Amino acid sequence: MKKSIILLYGIVAYFVFLIAFLYAIGFVGNIIVPKSIDTGAETTMYFSVFINVILLSVFALQHSIMARPKFKEWFNSIFSQAMERSTYILLSSLALILIYWQWQPITTIVWETENTILSSIITGIFFLGWLIVLLSTFMINHLELFGLAQIFDNLKNKQTPNPKFQTNYLYKLVRHPLMLGFLIAFWATPTMTVGHLLFALITTIYIFVAVKYLEEKDLKKVIGKKYETYQKEVPMIIPFTKNKR
Numbered sequence: 001m002k003k004s005i006i007l008l009y010g011i012v013a014y015f016v017f018l019i020a021f022l023y024a025i026g027f028v029g030n031i032i033v034p035k036s037i038d039t040g041a042e043t044t045m046y047f048s049v050f051i052n053v054i055l056l057s058v059f060a061l062q063h064s065i066m067a068r069p070k071f072k073e074w075f076n077s078i079f080s081q082a083m084e085r086s087t088y089i090l091l092s093s094l095a096l097i098l099i100y101w102q103w104q105p106i107t108t109i110v111w112e113t114e115n116t117i118l119s120s121i122i123t124g125i126f127f128l129g130w131l132i133v134l135l136s137t138f139m140i141n142h143l144e145l146f147g148l149a150q151i152f153d154n155l156k157n158k159q160t161p162n163p164k165f166q167t168n169y170l171y172k173l174v175r176h177p178l179m180l181g182f183l184i185a186f187w188a189t190p191t192m193t194v195g196h197l198l199f200a201l202i203t204t205i206y207i208f209v210a211v212k213y214l215e216e217k218d219l220k221k222v223i224g225k226k227y228e229t230y231q232k233e234v235p236m237i238i239p240f241t242k243n244k245r
């Protein structure tokens with residue numbers, strides 16, 4: 001019974017993630033969704049910046065604290081280990097939904113292209129960014145990354161192994177293609193507003209800090225020398241910025 005509840009929990013968490021992920025495309029791209037980054041009632045600039053910074057900080061804190069090995073250890077000492085990744089995904093998705101819901105638009109335009117061809121190219125790059133994000137999850141291990149492997153293995157009384165250290169495909173080009181995909185999707189817009197720029201700037205800073213000071217430190221501890229060699233040979237996020245020795 002307990003295992004089937006964990007299974008259900010993991011499946012629900014995955015579906016909440018899917019909704020949050022798909023909504024993110026509409027939110028950042030100002031397409032289809034009822035409330036996007038540039039829509040909704042506008043208030044004063046200071047109030048909007050204040051609220052938006054708090055919203056992004058909630059996401060950053062949740063995302064970083066729950067990814068720490070110490071937090072995982074604590075979680076696993078109380079709950080089933082099979083629920084850890086699903087809980088991470090569920091709470092990350094809820095933090096995203098809070099952003100979509102409470103985001104304060106600031107629609108002053110920073111740049112805008114009226115050239116329809118250029119606008120289509122930029123929109124194409126925007127979608128390419130999301131495609132890179134999705135493909136990267138499969139290059140690591142989509143099912144493990146989103147907690148599904150853990151809940152299915154739990155049914156079979158099996159422990160899910162850590163994903164294999166990936167250095168191929170997009171991971172040959174940069175060490176963090178998934179983050180590169182996000183950066184492309186957040187910056188590639190034919191119309192950049194102050195609100196969107198604030199979102200892109202804060203998320204960019206967060207991505208660089210989290211990857212350099214948290215994720216890579218953990219990866220070095222787990223993978224060791226192999227990861228250090230990988231760091232020397234492959235650029236962190238911006239392709240072609242490292243000379244091969």
Ligand SMILES: C[S@@+](CC[C@H](N)C(=O)[O-])C[C@H]1O[C@@H](n2cnc3c(N)ncnc32)[C@H](O)[C@@H]1O
Pocket residue numbers: 136140145163164165166167171175176177178179180211215219
């Ligand atoms: C959301 S994914 C992001 C991966 C990577 N930062 C990127 O942008 O492509 C985070 C998980 O990927 C794992 N990870 C990062 N680089 C990896 C690699 N080269 N091979 C396997 N797993 C990796 C981390 O340990 C972490 O659990």
